[in-house]
Amino acid sequence: MSALAANHAGIRRWLWAVAGLVFLMVVVGGATRLTGSGLSITEWKPITGALPPLSTQAWAEEFAKYQASPQYQILNNGMSLGEFQFIYWWEWGHRQLGRFIGLVFLAGFLVVALRRLLPGRQLAILFGMGLLLGLQGAIGWIMVASGLQPGMVAVAPVKLTLHLTFAGLFFASVVAFATWLTPLRRPETAGSAAMAWLLLLLTFVQIALGGLVAGSKAGFTFNTWPLMDGAVVPPGSLLFAQQPFWENFVDNVALVQFNHRLGAYVLFAFALWQLWWLKRKAPQSSAAKRATVIAGMVTAQAALGVATLLLVVPLWAGLAHQALAFAVLAMAVEHVTRTGAQTADAA
Structure with a gap:
């Protein structure tokens, strides 16, 4: 190669x-x-x-x-x-x-x-x-x-x-x-390919959930954080108010926004956990450096998402949030590609 x-x-x-x-x-x-x-x-x-x-x-x-x-x-x-x-x-x-x-x-x-x-x-x-x-x-x-x-x-x-x-x-x-x-500029210690792929999957899921938020204009409602409608977890009567049940996941702005929030929490937590794991295993590796960049970008994206919500989606914030999501995606793809190549070479 x-x-x-x-x-x-x-x-x-x-x-x-x-x-x-x-x-x-x-x-x-x-x-x-x-x-x-x-x-x-x-x-x-x-x-x-x-x-x-x-x-x-x-x-x-x-x-x-x-x-x-x-x-x-x-x-x-x-x-x-x-x-x-x-x-x-x-x-x-x-x-x-x-x-x-x-x-x-x-x-x-x-x-x-x-x-x-x-x-x-x-x-x-x-x-x-x-x-x-x-x-x-x-x-x-x-x-x-x-x-x-x-x-x-x-x-x-x-x-x-x-x-x-x-x-x-x-x-x-x-x-x-x-x-x-x-x-590659220099050889690197192989990271965890499975962990890199999971990060990429979570990133894709979160982008898709963001698409549902954008399509249903869910970002223009429930403009508070960390509470949503006065609670961390809104009542089921709000999240599943529509019939049939499955339509709530695409048309109910409350559940659509709540799922996007949950996706952000999971992605943020996993990015930090991956960083901790790689820093502990191989602190000087390129994989650990990429994980550091990804964790920083995910943190910035989470903060920007909260700001976009609280400001009721001004144009600049909405565009910056979408752009940074694809920047995170690019880094996650590079992480998978590099980690996978190094794992293959090690095998």
């Missing part, structure tokens, strides 16, 4: 550029959601949709399409053309960035494949990552379409969560591949 890594600096730069673009996409997507812009474009045109309205008539036609949507009729009735253009440009920019990411990934993949810069197995992995990226685009439209159904003023929380989770999966795959191709 070290010889392969040393010979492919160009591939690494390409992958890290893709990862950076996806990170930016997550932030732009968060801004699109928080500004209420996600349903401003009511059609999915993968090719021709790249062009925005270029005339007064074209803008009038786009506005008329939005005026026919449930969100306009129920929530934004009376919106001016200027106000519509504001939310339109956010959604248009979000979609263009997605197209750009697709083109950058495709161009890089074609160069790698045509010049046979990687073995067949690694090419197959890159191809699968490309399919995942394409699927993510399709899920994005499915999410938008859910918000255009009669009576809807926002996208379905489950589909928003699916969109965010698949973005995380693609981002994680790119970071893992780039990390795998990056040579």
Whole structure:
């Protein structure tokens, strides 16, 4: 692996550029959601949709399409053309960035494949990552379409969560591949691969729970901490007020927020426990240093989450919270990749 890594600096730069673009996409997507812009474009045109309205008539036609949507009729009735253009440009920019990411990934993949810069197995992995990226685009439209159904003023929380989770999966795959191709500066004592994988799993679960919070706008309620509705654990009559029972986990803002809080506590505690364990076993190892960084980032993310809740989700805090979540994810992926490689080498 070290010889392969040393010979492919160009591939690494390409992958890290893709990862950076996806990170930016997550932030732009968060801004699109928080500004209420996600349903401003009511059609999915993968090719021709790249062009925005270029005339007064074209803008009038786009506005008329939005005026026919449930969100306009129920929530934004009376919106001016200027106000519509504001939310339109956010959604248009979000979609263009997605197209750009697709083109950058495709161009890089074609160069790698045509010049046979990687073995067949690694090419197959890159191809699968490309399919995942394409699927993510399709899920994005499915999410938008859910918000255009009669009576809807926002996208379905489950589909928003699916969109965010698949973005995380693609981002994680790119970071893992780039990390795998990056040579180690020095050998390190192997950490616990199982512990690293569990941390990554908890991070993914917490991001998904955050997606449900975002989709249901649960962050705009119960804006106190550490108590929630006056208690550490709200009563069951509040957490499970809806029928059927399972709908509480996606549509009941009380349970959705409570689960996100629990996920944060578990992730925070595990990050600190992993740090203690690695510092005790191999205090000078790279694994221990990564665990230190991860624990610090998780602590900052927890504090930012509390601040976002108490401030009732201002735009800057919501975006920072989402961005830091993906930074934690990147570190967790690097931790798994490095720990796994060292464990394999030791075996």
